[in-house]
Amino acid sequence: MVMTRTEAEDVLFHEAELLDAWELMDWAAMYTPDSLYEVTSPACADPYGADAANTLFLISDKYDRITGRAKRLMKKTAHAEYPHSKTRHMVSNVRVTGGEGDETKCRANFAVFRTKEDNSTIYMGEAFFTIAGSGTDARILHKRCVLDLNSLYNQGRLTIIL
Amino acid sequence: MALYDRDPASLVVADPAKGSFRVHRDAYRSAEVFEREKELIFGKCWLYLGHDSELAKKGDFHARRVGGRDIIFNRDKNGAVGAHYNTCTHRAAKVCRERTGNARTFTCPYHGWVFNSEGKLASQNAKTGYHDDINADGHLDLRSVERLEEYRGFWFVNFNPKAISLYDYLDNARDAIDALMDQTEAKQVILSGEHTYSINANYKLLCENSYDGYHLFPVHASYFDFLRDQLEGTPAAALIDQTLADYTTMGAVRALGNGHAILDSYVPTGRPVAQWLPSFGPEVKPEIEGKYARLVERFGEERANYIATTQKNLVIFPNLVINDILSVTVRIIEPESENRIRVTAWAMGPTDESDTLRAMRLDNFVSFLGPAGFGSPDDIEMLELCQTAASHTPVEWSEISKGFGKSEDPCHASGAPDDEIQMQAYWTMWDRVMNGKIKLEVE
Ligand code: FES
Ligand SMILES: [Fe+2]
Numbered sequence: 001m002v003m004t005r006t007e008a009e010d011v012l013f014h015e016a017e018l019l020d021a022w023e024l025m026d027w028a029a030m031y032t033p034d035s036l037y038e039v040t041s042p043a044c045a046d047p048y049g050a051d052a053a054n055t056l057f058l059i060s061d062k063y064d065r066i067t068g069r070a071k072r073l074m075k076k077t078a079h080a081e082y083p084h085s086k087t088r089h090m091v092s093n094v095r096v097t098g099g100e101g102d103e104t105k106c107r108a109n110f111a112v113f114r115t116k117e118d119n120s121t122i123y124m125g126e127a128f129f130t131i132a133g134s135g136t137d138a139r140i141l142h143k144r145c146v147l148d149l150n151s152l153y154n155q156g157r158l159t160i161i162l
Numbered sequence: 163m164a165l166y167d168r169d170p171a172s173l174v175v176a177d178p179a180k181g182s183f184r185v186h187r188d189a190y191r192s193a194e195v196f197e198r199e200k201e202l203i204f205g206k207c208w209l210y211l212g213h214d215s216e217l218a219k220k221g222d223f224h225a226r227r228v229g230g231r232d233i234i235f236n237r238d239k240n241g242a243v244g245a246h247y248n249t250c251t252h253r254a255a256k257v258c259r260e261r262t263g264n265a266r267t268f269t270c271p272y273h274g275w276v277f278n279s280e281g282k283l284a285s286q287n288a289k290t291g292y293h294d295d296i297n298a299d300g301h302l303d304l305r306s307v308e309r310l311e312e313y314r315g316f317w318f319v320n321f322n323p324k325a326i327s328l329y330d331y332l333d334n335a336r337d338a339i340d341a342l343m344d345q346t347e348a349k350q351v352i353l354s355g356e357h358t359y360s361i362n363a364n365y366k367l368l369c370e371n372s373y374d375g376y377h378l379f380p381v382h383a384s385y386f387d388f389l390r391d392q393l394e395g396t397p398a399a400a401l402i403d404q405t406l407a408d409y410t411t412m413g414a415v416r417a418l419g420n421g422h423a424i425l426d427s428y429v430p431t432g433r434p435v436a437q438w439l440p441s442f443g444p445e446v447k448p449e450i451e452g453k454y455a456r457l458v459e460r461f462g463e464e465r466a467n468y469i470a471t472t473q474k475n476l477v478i479f480p481n482l483v484i485n486d487i488l489s490v491t492v493r494i495i496e497p498e499s500e501n502r503i504r505v506t507a508w509a510m511g512p513t514d515e516s517d518t519l520r521a522m523r524l525d526n527f528v529s530f531l532g533p534a535g536f537g538s539p540d541d542i543e544m545l546e547l548c549q550t551a552a553s554h555t556p557v558e559w560s561e562i563s564k565g566f567g568k569s570e571d572p573c574h575a576s577g578a579p580d581d582e583i584q585m586q587a588y589w590t591m592w593d594r595v596m597n598g599k600i601k602l603e604v605e
Contacts, residue, residue, distance in 0.1 A: 039534065043261075043356045053521035056355030056509045058534040060525065065536075068388045072536060077384040080539035150261070151358035153504065157533035157542055 002099040003134045008106045009094045011131055011138040016089035019161050024070035027161065032132070032139045037061045039162060042149040048128075058158055069161065080159040085116040087160050091127075103141070104131045110145070114160055121155045123162055124148050174593035175559075176586070178567040183586050184559040187552040190364040196500035202596050203480050204229035206322050206603075208331045210482040210494050211235050211245055213510070214315035215351035221264040221279055227496055227504075228319060233307060234258050235317070238279035239266065243312070245319050246281045246304035257304070268304070277304050314343045315350070324603045331602065333419030338476045341469050342486050344461065345435040345453075346512035352492065353509040353524065359533040360504050363545035365481055365497040368505070369588060371541050372483040372493070373425040373475035375415065375579035376564065379406070381544055385536045389431070389441075398430070398440040405430040413472065415565075415584045416576040421479030421591025423584035426472045431488035431530075434515065434523045436470040446519050477584065479591050489527035501549050507532065562586060 003011070018027040031037065039059040040047035052060035061069060072078045093109040105128075112123040125147040132139045145162045152158060173186040173195070188195055209228050212235045216224060223236035225248055232248040234257075250257050255272040258265075267284060268277045274287030281304035283297050296302065309320040311328035313336060318328050325331070332339070343350055361368060371377065379386075386402065393399045405428055413427040432439030436453035438446065457466035474486040483493040493507040509527050511520060530537035552560075565581025566572075572590040577583040594600040 041355045041357060043358060045354070050355075052524060052528075053517065054354060054524070056353060056357065056524055056532075057528055058357065058532060060528055064392055065388075065529065068391065068536070071391075072384045072388055075384050075387070077387075078540065079381065079543040082543075151360075151504075152533050153358065153360050156360050156362070157539045159534065159539045 001102060001134065003096065003104040003106075003131065003138075005094055005096050005106075007134050008096055008104055008129075008131065009091075011134070011140075012091045012094060012106075012108055012129070014138075015140070016091050019089055020087050022074075022084055024073055024161070025067075028067045028070040030138070030140050031063060031066045032141065033063045035063055035066060035140060036142050036144075037066050037140075037161075038142075038144040039158065040144065040146050042147050042151050047146040073159075073161075078159075080157060085114045085160060087115075088113045089162075099130075102133055104134070105129065106131065110162065112160065112162055114155075123155060123158065123160075125162075127162070171597050173596075174589050176566070176572070176590070181563055181567040183561075183563045183566040183572075183582070183589070185562055185589055186558055187560055189592075190367060190549065190560075191500060191553045193500050196364075196497070198596065199497075200230055203592070204321075204497075206320075206325065206595060207480050208309075208311075208318040208320045208325065208328050209480075210478070210492075211310070211317045211319045213352045213492065213508075214243065214312065214317060215349065217243060219264060221266055222262075223258065223265055224262045225258045225260065226506075228494075229321065229496075231307075231321070232256065233319065234268070234304070236265075236279060238281075240280070242280070243310070243317060244279075244281060245307040245310045245317070246277075247307065249305070250275055251283065251302045251304065252286075275302075281306060314339055322603065326602055326604055331420055332478065333422060335418045335420075335422035335424075335476065335478050338418065338422075338424050338474065339484070341474065342484065342490065342510075345457070345469060346514055347456075347460075348512050348514035350490075350510055350512050353511050353520075355509070357507040357532045358504065360502060361542050361545055362502055363542075363549040364500055365495045365503045366588070366592070367545040367548050368495050368503060368541075369477050369481065369483070370585050371545060372485065373415070373423060373477050373584050374582075375409070375413075375425050375427055376582065377541075377544065378409065378429075378580075381540050382537055384540070385530060388536055393441055396440045401430045401439075410578050410580045413579045414576050415579055415581055417573050417583060417587035419573055421573060421588050421595075423477060423587045425475040425579060425584060426468075427475075427579045428471070429473050429487070431473070431526065433470065433473070433486075433488060434519055434526070435512065442522060446516070446522060449516055449519055477588065479588060485531075488530060489523050491527065491531055501553060562589065 041058050044050050073081050090111045091108050096106045098105040107128050110127050128144045130142040173189045176183045217237035234246045234248045248258050250270040252275050257268045257270045276285040278284045283302045307319045308323045415425045417423045432442050436450050438450040454470050476484045481495040485491045490510040491507050496504045511523050562582045562585045565577035565583050569575035572586040575583045
């Protein structure tokens with residue numbers, strides 16, 4: 001069954017909650033071996049249609065790197081996130097845009113606040129999801145984040161998960 | 163930072179007899195030193211502007227800041243590559259406000275002066291008030307950058323009209339560029355997309371880091387953990403630890419003259435041209451091995467082996483990095499102040515590779531490189547730690563002595579991959595340029 005907007009929001013809010021709590025292995029468990037997590041490069045000419053097979057993205061993680069990213073970020077040797085920054089994921093304007101069977105397509109606006117030492121920066125943009133199932137069984141098959149940025153000039157880097 | 167300022171003549175101190183090579187931290191933290199660098203380093207050295215393949219069509223342009231100067235890098239209607247200062251000759255407004263695009267003309271938004279793709283003033287947007295011959299001497303055309311030259315598709319500018327040629331400036335770095343460009347009989351091109359980000363650190367800290375073999379294990383331990391996890395259960399699993407154990411005895415760092423240097427090393431990530439590893443999957447094995455075989459035919463076993471299997475981290479003095487590793491990146495470091503840089507990085511690849519291998523090349527890139535990879539962000543963290551600590555402690559010197567003293571001229575030395583020979587070459591050149599010990603000018 002395609003999810004309602006409220007059901008989709010529950011899934012996205014749960015993901016945000018795990019990320020802000022740095023429960024990253026639980027976050028990775030929301031993904032499957034066929035999943036893809038992507039963040040296009042701010043310089044990308046067509047971030048909605050772009051393909052990481054022929055265009056440089058910021059992030060294009062298949063499952064091994066989704067879990068690898070989660071695992072790495074929990075290590076002290078992931079220097080860029082040691083000590084962990086504080087984050088707050090705001091997810092809003094959720095719209096169910098389609099789907100069939102047990103798959104739901106939806107999009108949402110996001111603003112992620114990150115504080116590292118005394119500096120706070122914002123990653124804002126829109127995320128596109130394909131989600132299988134619903135409720136606690138929901139699995140994110142595809143998440144593409146498109147940043148409303150032209151560069152990471154203010155943010156410096158993207159070491160948190162959006 | 164006047165607190166720390168000292169005479170630039172003594173910021174680099176080398177004592178070969180004692181094997182000691184030290185750099186005063188004012189060279190990283192002093193605003194006054196940076197002001198001098200703008201004039202002496204960025205005003206006199208060849209600075210990378212962009213690659214020929216970024217201007218595929220007539221009219222293509224990129225607006226870039228290089229050495230603090232805003233430049234339009236374009237291909238004019240006749241096909242010639244140009245570099246013009248991005249300022250109107252009327253009353254200074256920026257004429258090109260897009261970062262990239264294709265244009266037959268540039269129209270200044272302020273009073274409507276129009277410049278053609280060669281930079282010539284085509285219209286003042288006024289019927290009266292100007293003498294017909296007001297631009298007879300061309301002084302109202304867009305100002306061209308003083309010098310613009312290319313080597314194998316890499317376009318550089320120099321703001322000193324009397325500068326030595328780019329060819330001479332690059333010295334032995336030409337051979338390193340050849341090793342990259344010779345990977346294909348087709349063309350090496352900049353691929354779509356770029357990474358642009360900032361780092362709160364001095365530009366020289368990123369140069370040092372880009373070819374530093376010494377930092378690999380402490381900084382990138384978590385990346386090697388990831389590689390091990392990926393290869394677990396495959397025949398290549400043992401390869402990682404074995405290659406890493408041999409790291410300091412295989413390969414070399416080599417100074418290439420004029421402050422340029424390269425780190426040649428062996429890290430088991432595989433290379434699209436041309437070293438296949440099981441982690442690449444069987445489908446690209448024939449293609450990669452075919453590329454290797456063709457390199458042997460063209461250059462002989464030894465050179466082919468160098469081109470194909472050596473991981474190469476090249477820094478061209480003062481601010482261009484070309485890393486030909488698990489993927490190829492061209493990275494420019496634009497300093498904004500003594501403690502902040504803007505970094506722009508592109509991926510490069512040959513036009514004659516399969517879609518699968520192209521996808522793998524880009525996947526390799528983002529796995530390690532860039533502001534969201536598993537490697538570069540940890541480097542960036544180190545640079546910011548160095549900058550903040552150097553700026554907020556009174557300690558005078560950084561010790562860059564590893565491997566020092568074996569060669570007469572640090573700009574032509576070589577050593578083990580985890581030596582600091584490359585940085586000694588860089589800093590020796592820096593000292594020579596800053597203190598007028600090398601001219602870089604034709605008489
Ligand atoms: S400043 Fe450009 S037309 Fe006046
Ligand atoms: Fe590094």
